Amino acid sequence: MAETRDDYLKLVDELTEHDRRYYVEANPTISDVEYDKLSKQLVAIEGAHPDWTVDWSPSKRVGHAVISEFKKVTRPVAMLSLDNSYDPGDLKAFYDRVIKGLDGDEAAFSIEPKIDGFGIELTYQRGSLTLAATRGDGRIGEDVTANVRVLKAVPQYLKQKLERPLVVRGEIYMTKSEFAAINAARAEAGEELFKNPRNTAAGSIKQQDPKEVAKRPMHAILYEVVDGEAFASGHLASIAWLGEMGLPISKHNTRAATWDELIACVHSWEDRRDKLDYELDGLVIKVDDFAQRTALGTTAKFPRWAIAFKFPARQVTTALHDIEVNIGRTGTVTPVAILEPVDVSGTTVSRASVHNWDQVARLGLGKGDRVLIQKAGEIIPEILGITEKGPGPAFVPPTNCPACDSVLEREEGRVALMCPNKIGCPAQLLGAIEFFASRHQMNIDGLGEKVVVQLVDAKLVADVADLFTLTELQLLSLERFGKLSAQNLIKAIATAKESATFSRLLAALGISNVGSVLAKPLAQKYGKLSTLREVNAAKTPEEFCAELCEIEGVGEIVAAHVDTFLRDPHVVVVLDKLAARGVDPEEPKLAITTGPLTGKTLVVTGTLTQARADVQKRIEQAGGKVAGSVSKKTHYLVAGADTGKTKLDAAQKNGVTVIDEAELEKLLTGGCP
Numbered sequence: 001m002a003e004t005r006d007d008y009l010k011l012v013d014e015l016t017e018h019d020r021r022y023y024v025e026a027n028p029t030i031s032d033v034e035y036d037k038l039s040k041q042l043v044a045i046e047g048a049h050p051d052w053t054v055d056w057s058p059s060k061r062v063g064h065a066v067i068s069e070f071k072k073v074t075r076p077v078a079m080l081s082l083d084n085s086y087d088p089g090d091l092k093a094f095y096d097r098v099i100k101g102l103d104g105d106e107a108a109f110s111i112e113p114k115i116d117g118f119g120i121e122l123t124y125q126r127g128s129l130t131l132a133a134t135r136g137d138g139r140i141g142e143d144v145t146a147n148v149r150v151l152k153a154v155p156q157y158l159k160q161k162l163e164r165p166l167v168v169r170g171e172i173y174m175t176k177s178e179f180a181a182i183n184a185a186r187a188e189a190g191e192e193l194f195k196n197p198r199n200t201a202a203g204s205i206k207q208q209d210p211k212e213v214a215k216r217p218m219h220a221i222l223y224e225v226v227d228g229e230a231f232a233s234g235h236l237a238s239i240a241w242l243g244e245m246g247l248p249i250s251k252h253n254t255r256a257a258t259w260d261e262l263i264a265c266v267h268s269w270e271d272r273r274d275k276l277d278y279e280l281d282g283l284v285i286k287v288d289d290f291a292q293r294t295a296l297g298t299t300a301k302f303p304r305w306a307i308a309f310k311f312p313a314r315q316v317t318t319a320l321h322d323i324e325v326n327i328g329r330t331g332t333v334t335p336v337a338i339l340e341p342v343d344v345s346g347t348t349v350s351r352a353s354v355h356n357w358d359q360v361a362r363l364g365l366g367k368g369d370r371v372l373i374q375k376a377g378e379i380i381p382e383i384l385g386i387t388e389k390g391p392g393p394a395f396v397p398p399t400n401c402p403a404c405d406s407v408l409e410r411e412e413g414r415v416a417l418m419c420p421n422k423i424g425c426p427a428q429l430l431g432a433i434e435f436f437a438s439r440h441q442m443n444i445d446g447l448g449e450k451v452v453v454q455l456v457d458a459k460l461v462a463d464v465a466d467l468f469t470l471t472e473l474q475l476l477s478l479e480r481f482g483k484l485s486a487q488n489l490i491k492a493i494a495t496a497k498e499s500a501t502f503s504r505l506l507a508a509l510g511i512s513n514v515g516s517v518l519a520k521p522l523a524q525k526y527g528k529l530s531t532l533r534e535v536n537a538a539k540t541p542e543e544f545c546a547e548l549c550e551i552e553g554v555g556e557i558v559a560a561h562v563d564t565f566l567r568d569p570h571v572v573v574v575l576d577k578l579a580a581r582g583v584d585p586e587e588p589k590l591a592i593t594t595g596p597l598t599g600k601t602l603v604v605t606g607t608l609t610q611a612r613a614d615v616q617k618r619i620e621q622a623g624g625k626v627a628g629s630v631s632k633k634t635h636y637l638v639a640g641a642d643t644g645k646t647k648l649d650a651a652q653k654n655g656v657t658v659i660d661e662a663e664l665e666k667l668l669t670g671g672c673p
Helices: 005-024 032-048 088-101 145-149 176-188 197-205 210-214 235-244 259-275 290-296 357-363 426-437 449-457 464-469 472-476 483-499 502-508 516-526 529-538 541-548 556-567 569-580 612-621 645-653 661-668
Strands: 072-074 109-115 118-125 128-134 140-142 166-173 219-225 254-256 280-287 306-310 315-327 332-344 347-353 370-374 382-388 601-605 625-627 636-639 657-659
Touching (some): 005 032, 088 259, 088 280, 088 290, 088 306, 109 259, 118 197, 128 140, 128 145, 166 197, 219 235, 254 259, 259 280, 280 290, 315 382, 315 426, 332 370, 347 370, 347 382, 426 449, 464 569, 472 483, 502 516, 502 529, 516 529, 529 541, 529 556, 529 569, 541 556, 601 612, 612 625, 612 661, 636 645, 636 661, 645 657, 657 661
Parallel strands (some): 601 625, 636 657
Antiparallel strands (some): 072 140, 109 254, 118 128, 166 219, 280 306, 332 347, 370 382
């Protein structure tokens, strides 16, 4: 509690600045929980000292004054905020206030997921979208119609032409997977990372160029009809009607007629939250009956008939103790932050990702800084920024590999630092063996991280070829290995050797840019690893790369990576050992499949609603070919969310048709996209 009016005014200024950063810049520096604590503190002070209260207090405003180049929109019905709580006890108090306010009458409630998105209001005239406006300060928003029109998630027309205008409110949002892919691409390009899906969606919708907005994957869910009083059957019925009109609505809205039903529904979301691919920061509980809403009324800032029940914090602040250096299987040097342990959504977090060393420098991270971290579901937390500088020095990137002491390098055009010691670096060795044995590569059951560490530490395995000489007796010398587990692992290695195809082996070797898709046409052309090596040895690098570039989907960069890999003297030793141990599987000839995509080559990229491997399999079953990169031979680029600019530019350059997942479905069934 503030001791003086000056303390109160400082708190007003602090919250005003946080409002500006959240609503105007879409770039908050504190978590929602911390903001709510400050807001409650402000309200408590103003309750104790009403004579201190100033007209510009954040407690008297919704959002923040509109400051932008967009046209201003004044709405007749204010877009109010919601009172909120993190405590089931407060939720029960809200329920009791509603029943009391209705003189004891029964009330039904809607319980709706509260998407952590960007508030939007849409107006349809005679069934056509005529206006899209932001929340702004609640009464005055911004006209972003041109930007919303480019979003596929927002219909331009309703399924029916209505005589009266329809005004609806909802959220523009970005999925977690789409957001993660965007940040991964930005990290690779050395660009500043976005903080969270909500801010990214807000910043995207406020861009001045609709063409730029269209490049960002965004979705919408509508949750309120502004003139819903016309629906005598209630709020949930009005939302169902919006769905019938072709508008996007949540599939997870539920109804509760008693307190027991309401609190049971709230508790049911504790585990369901992470199963959705978009961020939820809580649930919105509303009185369903519009007449009862009118009777309950509103305060200056909140409706009395609704409340937001917030989930435990996803974003918190904590101290940064150190940065640990991790070496991946490809030699990438990744910084990992070591944090003062802190609880985030019921999980104790002590480590967080910083992506790359350019990001460490961009954030200005130093020892002892207080940092804002975010955790989304099961994803490793990441540092979003500094909230308070610490006394320690700034972190600097390492010059030598902590695992093998090799001098680190940075490849041209790449952000990441790299350890060049591909074979002798123990950290890369562990990662390479794990990758080789993983389910989507050689699929050696029982060969997980802990077992790989044991094998390497005991010097039983120095490379992937050594796996095929392991004996039951050697495994029995290791801790936690009994006769049965040793026999099972030896059997799994033998099974992998017998059942492997050349394409699986090729992908498992970890050649840069050669995954499961590109491995298939390479394997089809050469048949076996021994044949590929013979051709490589018989030709100059230029001749060999030119030959590879004739393969569908293989470009100059991939060809150069394959050539460099095969000529690396350290790799040659490993490949010779594989050959000596009889690991040289053949690639089965593809059965000729005919279908609606016969003769067509497709490239699949971006985030899809289905697993990419499943989509590629369906294309092949329909007679099509799947390539890894766009070329003149490509017929279609299937572009999911967050498709990179490189592939889109290549498609435009080569005259390749770009389609989305829905259009692919039409092709698969013999239709036109």
